[in-house]
Amino acid sequence: MSSILTNTSAMVALQTLKSINNNLNKTQAEISTGKAVNSAKDNAATWAISRVMDSDVAGFKGIAENLSLGQSTVGVARQAAETVTELLQDIKKKIVTAQEENVDRAKIQTDIDGLRNQITSVVNAAQFNGLNLVTSTATVEILSSLDRTTAGVTASKISVNSQDLRVSTAAPKDAFGANTEGLAAASDSAAFQLAATGGTGVIELDAVAYEMGDQISVTIGGKTATYTFTEADAAATSPTEVAAIGLKKAIEGLGIDGLEIDYNSANAGQLAFTNAGANTLTVNAKFTSAGAGGLGALATLDVTTDAASALTNIESLIQTAIDAASAFGSAQTRIEIQQNFVNKLSDSMRTGIGALVDADMEEVSARLQALQVQQQLGIQSLSIANQAPQSVLSLFR
Structure with a gap:
């Protein structure tokens, strides 16, 4: 039966053409953005997973920068400790020379004092962005990772122990004067x-x-x-x-x-x-008080009065500096390993995100060609279906 009010063939052709056009628009969007999942509408579960992983990648980028800062800070401290070790070895040479009886120990002591002042200068200058790891005994925490579990995200840190290489003897101080309320005399x-x-x-x-x-x-x-x-x-x-x-x-x-x-x-x-x-x-x-420095005994070395004790003490001071340099070197190595791991982990996560949301361009290209052909056929089918009612006119001639 033919009807001029209801054209079933045209409706079927129109619905088919709409479906083809929708698929074509989606395919063109994939080509434009390079993503098969560009929003939560495309695939809610996959999009959510990719967003979480994107945030983790951004976090690891910040961690990599933080590790770079920590590596530089520890590197400066290690270099300072190694320099102090070399200067202490120079002092040891002076002290060994002072063991002889027929030498001018006063002049040797002058050289030792100059090297000691140089050590103080090196230690005080060994800071990076305001943090000096050779003038305190504090422990510095460097953010190294974000660990995600079903319970949430926790932060992992690398602990770096400061190594006190100050020459300070830190004499006791009465910090508060007699005018302080509640004091009869100066006190701390x-x-x-x-x-x-x-x-x-x-x-x-x-x-x-x-x-x-x-x-x-x-x-x-x-x-x-x-x-x-x-x-x-x-x-x-x-x-x-x-x-x-x-x-x-x-x-x-x-x-x-x-x-x-x-x-x-x-x-x-x-x-x-x-x-x-x-x-x-x-x-x-x-x-x-900040306390006596790790090299505080260096301030009391005096070959003019006791060259033998000076030789004994310098050995202990050299070992202190060597231990400090070794500790910083170990910490710096650990930071470098973690930094390399974080960079590789970020790359792997980006690859994983791409596998979830990126479009397969070869497949999309082939699908685009097929949909364009289907679109042309759909238009032709709709045109034929729309012309069918006109055959009824021949019955009235």
């Missing part, structure tokens, strides 16, 4: 209370020889602020003034309600506290 700690609504108190830093790494901490109302002396602070004209200003900012950063801190440059190193709050505040101040 103090404690007092600030009464509510108007209580006052004073912390005064003594003008002593501070060293890099020395710390002053103040605990008020259960919150602690700490100031650490840098090399520049210790060498400043007025280190107490520098520390007082830095400590004032650190305490203010605690945000203690009602606490007011006054600094007057006329009293360098002195902080005046006023409690305008409703609660009594307990103040504890403590000084912590």
Whole structure:
């Protein structure tokens, strides 16, 4: 039966042509983007997996940069330790020469003092981006990996132990002056209370020889602020003034309600506290010395008075420097291995992501050709189907 109202053949041809056009659009999108899965609409599960892996790749890129920074930092420290070892060996040669009776030990000691000063210069300069691994005993954590499990992501780190190669002897210090509240004499700690609504108190830093790494901490109302002396602070004209200003900012950063801190440059190193709050505040101040340096015994070497002991001590100091260089070399090797692994892992993950979402261009190209032929046939079929009702006209002639 023919009908001029319902053309079933045309409807079938139209639906077929729409399907062909949809496939053709998808294929052209794959060719344009190079991806078979370009959005969650294409394949939700695969797209989600690829997004997670993309984020991991980005994370590993950041880790690779972090490892590069850590490798450079450790490399500088290793080079410093090796240089110190060579300088200590030069000092040993001088000390061996001083074992003879008919030598000018005073001149030899002058040479030793010069080499010791050079060691101090090398150690203090061995920093990378502000971090010096040969002037402290702290442990530095370097982010090395992101470990993903069903429970989430955890970070793995490489621990690098600092190696103290300072020549400092770190003599005991009475850091707080007699004007500090609660002290009858100079000391390295103090404690007092600030009464509510108007209580006052004073912390005064003594003008002593501070060293890099020395710390002053103040605990008020259960919150602690700490100031650490840098090399520049210790060498400043007025280190107490520098520390007082830095400590004032650190305490203010605690945000203690009602606490007011006054600094007057006329009293360098002195902080005046006023409690305008409703609660009594307990103040504890403590000084912590950076401690004697790992090469502290080098400062006491004196061939003019005891050449034999100097020879014994220099052997121990050389071993300390060798151990430090060895530790840094081991850590640097581990970082390099991890860095190479992270780079290869990132490449493997990118390959895996590509296998999930990238389009097979040979297949897509062949499919495009087939769909273009199907599109042409579909158009021709629709044209024929649309012409079928016109045959009814011949019945009315």
